[in-house]
Amino acid sequence: MPEHFIGLMSGTSLDGVDGVVATFDSGVRVLAHATAPFDPALRAELLALNKSGEDEIHRGELAANALMRVYAQVVHDLLRQSKLTAGDVRAIGAHGQTVRHRPQAFDGTGYTVQLAQPALLAELTGIDVAADFRTRDVAAGGQGAPLAPFFHRAMFGRASETLGVLNIGGISNLTLLRADGTQLGFDCGPGNALMDSWCLRHQGQPFDRDGAWAAGGTPDQALLKSMLAEPYFASNPPKSTGRDLFHDEWLAGQLKSNVSPQDVQATLAELTAAAIAQDVKRHAADLPKLVVCGGGALNGHLMRRLQALLPGTRVLSSEEEGLPPLQVEAAAFAWLARQCVRREKLPLTSTTGARGARVLGALWPA
């Protein structure tokens, strides 16, 4: 029987948990996919914990416990769907919930915090849990993110082919896999997070389905220019970002003139697409193919804008390459769990800037 791994991802969009059960013995094979939304109180608390607040250690621990219960529910759903038992699964890779990401802050080492309680998840599932994947990279001088590029190579890479893999979650990140075997990976900037928040505020919807609201507006060029002047966009990789920088107050600080809510949404969509296109042109002029995953791949308007800004590149959904957009990151953490239990070092340097290859993650035995 092949070794099975479960991957659980709850990302910066805070929409909930995506999980997969997968095998990697002969290529990547996803046997089941399950999701669980966050209930509004947990989502609000996780969002609030992205900023300093009262009694945050206590609140953070309770939120981590609550998060693990949602993770356990996804694990049980995956086992039921795939007709596997806990004993059939070698390990779970649990990402946790990023609430702070400051890899180079203050003391030159910095930190990244993913709320999780892997011990509780091991108790609730009876399966070994690999977690805390980012901190070793930060300790080794890296950004701690993005980590999916190593999986992107395993999943989408082809010998002697140059291609890009783009994840558009709350934040967007780009992986460039070059024909010569080298790679680059970094966060481009906002993905859906600012759009989601603006849409909730003005439309009462958690996200702009298919980008329809944005598509009916017109980007405000002065606002777009001002947003693109944020120094993060021009800075060189290795680099990573998050809600620490791209939060509602950042957007509020940009809104100096009177732009209609719908045109602001159109401008935010254009910002996501333009920042990505700028990065592709800067680091991979003549890129033949860009495989898009994450929830943003389901946003037709965003996909059309990306294609228009990158006319020489074929922009396609990861679905066309064998893995649906909402399964890619969860599959990445299943794969990272496998690397962790095998004590395989990942060649981090060209992507995160870490000093050398390291084993990522720690293990909580069942």
Ligand SMILES: Nc1ncnc2c1ncn2[C@@H]1O[C@H](COP(=O)(O)OP(=O)(O)OP(=O)(O)O)[C@@H](O)[C@H]1O
């Ligand atoms: N049908 C759709 N139309 C438009 N946008 C969508 C659609 N479905 C999902 N999305 C967007 O995708 C987001 C979720 O994406 P995803 O699950 O990839 O993010 P994440 O994993 O939380 O974030 P990150 O990759 O930054 O960690 C939603 O918040 C929403 O903005």
Ligand SMILES: CC(=O)N[C@H]1[C@@H]2OC[C@@H](O2)[C@@H](O)[C@@H]1O[C@H](C)C(=O)O
């Ligand atoms: C610190 C953190 O949680 N970063 C996330 C976030 O969401 C997208 C982007 O920013 C990426 O850098 C990363 O997630 C993916 C899974 C990664 O590590 O590749």
